[in-house]
Amino acid sequence: xxxxxxxxxxxxxxxxxxxxxxxxxxxxxxxxxxxxxxxxxxxxxxxxxxxxxxxxxxxxxxxxxxxxxxxxxxxxxxxxxxxxxxxxxxxxxxxxxxxxxxxxxxxxxxxxxx
Amino acid sequence: xxxxxxxxxxxxxxxxxxxxxxxxxxxxxxxxxxxxxxxxxxxxxxxxxxxxxxxxxxxxxxxxxxxxxxxxxxxxxxxxxxxxxxxxxxxxxxxxxxxxxxxxxxxxxxx
Numbered sequence: 703x704x705x706x707x708x709x710x711x712x713x714x715x716x717x718x719x720x721x722x723x724x725x726x727x728x729x730x731x732x733x734x735x736x737x738x739x740x741x742x743x744x745x746x747x748x749x750x751x752x753x754x755x756x757x758x759x760x761x762x763x764x765x766x767x768x769x770x771x772x773x774x775x776x777x778x779x780x781x782x783x784x785x786x787x788x789x790x791x792x793x794x795x796x797x798x799x800x801x802x803x804x805x806x807x808x809x810x811x812x813x814x815x816x
Numbered sequence: 817x818x819x820x821x822x823x824x825x826x827x828x829x830x831x832x833x834x835x836x837x838x839x840x841x842x843x844x845x846x847x848x849x850x851x852x853x854x855x856x857x858x859x860x861x862x863x864x865x866x867x868x869x870x871x872x873x874x875x876x877x878x879x880x881x882x883x884x885x886x887x888x889x890x891x892x893x894x895x896x897x898x899x900x901x902x903x904x905x906x907x908x909x910x911x912x913x914x915x916x917x918x919x920x921x922x923x924x925x926x927x
Contacts, residue, residue, distance in 0.1 A: 706859070737917075744820070745860075745905065745917035761914075793860070804850055804862025805915070 704728065706808035708794050714814045715784055723779040723811045725794030733797045734771055735805060736779050740790040748792075751777060784815045818842055820908045822918035829896050830926050836892045837921040839906030843887035848909040851880055851891055854920070855902040863891075863904075896925045 736748040747761040795805035869884040907915035
């Protein structure tokens with residue numbers, strides 16, 4: 703079946719612009735996670751959605767970052783007024799049951815802020 | 817932010833060699849330990865999720881052990897093949913939400 707998909711695969715933007723990154727989780731997966739990997743760093747948790755519960759935003763690095771999940775499925779991560787330090791690979795993952803078993807990752811979006 | 821350390825950062829082995837690497841994590845608030853394989857231009861793929869002290873998991877030529885009391889896990893690859901070349905990530909889980917990832921071990925298997 704279809705895995706987690708993300709778009710775009712690559713995004714180059716200028717400093718100060720806003721960007722939107724999209725994630726389509728596996729159908730039926732209730733948990734959705736966003737991570738990013740900056741150069742030389744480990745995967746960093748950003749935000750977690752579970753069903754209709756309020757998202758866990760504890761990993762968002764600043765108020766320029768926000769995310770939403772519509773209808774319990776597709777999620778969009780928005781970065782406003784991008785900075786060069788936002789350059790990273792942004793990964794989305796989903797799981798059928800939060801906290802149990804592994805997560806299924808998408809291919810990521812490579813964001814480059816010039 | 818919890819400290820999850822992996823070593824070595826990278827290694828090169830010859831095809832056919834066996835190898836292992838380490839993941840160290842806090843010994844408190846343990847829920848689960850994950851291993852993922854991340855090949856270039858692909859998505860990270862779950863290898864193992866371990867929850868109990870002393871757990872050993874095996875998948876083909878790859879196996880992993882877990883010691884929650886001392887806070888470490890080993891990943892072993894027996895008879896490395898070029899297709900094993902990837903970055904191996906471990907992640908420490910404290911609850912339902914968060915995985916705290918290490919920076920990974922980049923393995924290159926030389927034919």
